[in-house]
Amino acid sequence: MKRLNYPFSKEQIRELRVGDMVLISGKLFTGRDAVHKRLHDGTKPPVELKNQIIYHCGPVVLQDKKTKKYEVKAAGPTTSIREEPYQWEVMRDYGIVGVIGKGGMGPKTLEGCKQYGCVYFHAIGGAAQVLAEKIKSVDSVHWLDLGSPEAIWELSVEEFPVVVTMDAHGGSLHSKVDADSKAALKNFL
Amino acid sequence: MGVRQRPAKKLNKKTTKKVAKKATKKIAKKAAKKTTKKTDKNKALKKAIKKTAKKVVALPGLGHEVHLFNSIVELIRITSAEIPNDIQKVILEALAAEEKNTTAEYAMNIIKANIELAKKKSQPICQDTGTVLFYISHPANFDQIKFTKIVHKAILASTKKGYLRQNSVDSLTGENPGTNLGPGHPDLHFHQHTKNTVEIKLMLKGGGCENVGAQYSLPNNELGAGRDLDGVRKVILDAVQKAQGKGCGPGVLGITIGGDRGAGYVYSKEQLLRKLDDKNSNKVLADLEKDIVETSNKLGIGPMGFGGKTTLLGCKIGALNRLPASFFVSISYMCWAYRRQGIQLKADNSIQKWLY
Ligand code: SF4
Numbered sequence: 001m002k003r004l005n006y007p008f009s010k011e012q013i014r015e016l017r018v019g020d021m022v023l024i025s026g027k028l029f030t031g032r033d034a035v036h037k038r039l040h041d042g043t044k045p046p047v048e049l050k051n052q053i054i055y056h057c058g059p060v061v062l063q064d065k066k067t068k069k070y071e072v073k074a075a076g077p078t079t080s081i082r083e084e085p086y087q088w089e090v091m092r093d094y095g096i097v098g099v100i101g102k103g104g105m106g107p108k109t110l111e112g113c114k115q116y117g118c119v120y121f122h123a124i125g126g127a128a129q130v131l132a133e134k135i136k137s138v139d140s141v142h143w144l145d146l147g148s149p150e151a152i153w154e155l156s157v158e159e160f161p162v163v164v165t166m167d168a169h170g171g172s173l174h175s176k177v178d179a180d181s182k183a184a185l186k187n188f189l
Numbered sequence: 190m191g192v193r194q195r196p197a198k199k200l201n202k203k204t205t206k207k208v209a210k211k212a213t214k215k216i217a218k219k220a221a222k223k224t225t226k227k228t229d230k231n232k233a234l235k236k237a238i239k240k241t242a243k244k245v246v247a248l249p250g251l252g253h254e255v256h257l258f259n260s261i262v263e264l265i266r267i268t269s270a271e272i273p274n275d276i277q278k279v280i281l282e283a284l285a286a287e288e289k290n291t292t293a294e295y296a297m298n299i300i301k302a303n304i305e306l307a308k309k310k311s312q313p314i315c316q317d318t319g320t321v322l323f324y325i326s327h328p329a330n331f332d333q334i335k336f337t338k339i340v341h342k343a344i345l346a347s348t349k350k351g352y353l354r355q356n357s358v359d360s361l362t363g364e365n366p367g368t369n370l371g372p373g374h375p376d377l378h379f380h381q382h383t384k385n386t387v388e389i390k391l392m393l394k395g396g397g398c399e400n401v402g403a404q405y406s407l408p409n410n411e412l413g414a415g416r417d418l419d420g421v422r423k424v425i426l427d428a429v430q431k432a433q434g435k436g437c438g439p440g441v442l443g444i445t446i447g448g449d450r451g452a453g454y455v456y457s458k459e460q461l462l463r464k465l466d467d468k469n470s471n472k473v474l475a476d477l478e479k480d481i482v483e484t485s486n487k488l489g490i491g492p493m494g495f496g497g498k499t500t501l502l503g504c505k506i507g508a509l510n511r512l513p514a515s516f517f518v519s520i521s522y523m524c525w526a527y528r529r530q531g532i533q534l535k536a537d538n539s540i541q542k543w544l545y
Contacts, residue, residue, distance in 0.1 A: 074316035
């Protein structure tokens with residue numbers, strides 16, 4: 001088990017390899033379809049994304065009526081491949097060091113990871129409750145006009161469990177498992 | 190599953206009251222009109238309400254409306270928050286089978302913890318609470334229209350309470366009314382049976398796993414799959430390989446051999462209503478089910494597609510007749526967050542027993 005603690009850096013990220021189980025502590029920014037589309041269309045991000053991690057997640061967030069405090073009720077990853085056209089640009093233009101999601105991403109993103117020093121972390125799909133418990137606070141929210149699930153939520157997490165499935169050295173667990181299982185299947189047909 | 194003791198959370202008191210109030214008001218009004226001749230109007234009205242109050246909820250073939258509403262809300266709550274025992278058992282076996290200190294074991298451990306936590310907090314196991322699929326078995330003279338209306342009310346209430354996420358989107362405008370109601374949502378399947386009881390089964394099927402479902406038309410030249418059982422086997426294994434971990438595996442397959450395209454998919458989901466530990470009464474299909482699970486688990490795809498021993502938790506196959514000209518194999522994939530439950534109703538529409 002490895003640990004990745006805030007503030008994140010390119011050096012830390014380059015040490016990670018496919019298959020590493022990692023507990024992330026620090027800051028995450030949620031961002032899914034609408035955020036990536038808006039960044040792609042040229043709008044500058046409302047927060048400094050350099051050396052930050054983006055989480056593909058549309059959390060269920062409730063606001064306490066009295067204290068106005070936000071609380072995350074569910075926060076599992078969403079399917080990442082939808083951001084495949086945009087993700088590498090966000091790496092290039094804004095210097096993120098990590099992406100968390102589920103299902104893995106394609107060759108463009110893998111190339112981006114290698115070129116700009118970034119990794120893809122796979123969270124456990126469907127584990128909404130466990131992952132919500134790792135979120136210790138909601139620190140700010142931006143672009144709420146996109147709707148709550150699509151907004152950028154700044155979250156503080158502790159020991160957020162993920163697996164590195166694409167690293168900054170061109171390694172992808174997804175293409176490996178895909179190729180191996182394809183080869184294995186041939187033996188059983 | 191026998192009788193469960195559940196902490197009955199404040200069950201939609203407000204909404205049930207509303208339903209009851211509305212109904213009583215209507216009938217009370219009618220009754221009041223009839224009794225206006227009497228001198229003591231107030232007295233008569235009170236009497237009428239008392240008299241009709243009992244009738245109000247007694248709908249032909251449906252029994253007590255408010256009870257039915259409560260039973261369905263409770264069914265939704267439990268389905269969303271608790272994995273049935275037959276599935277949890279297989280998940281725990283899969284966890285035990287994975288090698289220690291691997292990503293596969295890591296994933297299964299988190300899945301296990303998530304199941305426990307969701308149950309404890311009575312919160313959705315996964316935030317995608319999925320397509321809401323109801324399967325209702327009922328005796329003759331059952332009022333499906335009234336039943337559907339009550340289901341809609343129960344879904345609204347369950348969405349407000351957070352048992353269901355706002356999960357239904359207009360396909361043309363992209364708008365989400367936040368109600369989980371609309372064309373095709375929820376999806377209700379009525380079925381008349383000879384028993385005198387009403388049984389309601391519910392399945393919540395998430396989008397990620399639905400997306401990796403597949404339908405094949407045999408023969409399939411690319412896969413060398415002909416119109417026989419070996420061809421069927423080939424396309425099923427192809428679907429498993431293509432799905433990788435994308436449907437939040439390890440998952441369960443529901444499969445139909447035959448039928449037309451529509452019936453094939455509908456029936457493949459009905460296979461997912463079978464208990465994981467049941468045995469197919471058709472020997473050929475029973476063998477194929479076993480073979481598919483064993484072979485899939487040799488592919489090394491593993492939980493979440495991280496690599497590992499368990500790719501499938503189960504496989505359930507049914508067959509429908511087909512036309513001589515077509516041969517479809519329809520495959521529905523269910524993720525590990527396998528949410529299905531069922532209830533049998535008492536005569537008064539409260540819950541008699543849980544079906545899984
Ligand atoms: S596939 Fe299942 S577990 Fe995964 S996100 Fe969808 S509903 Fe949840």
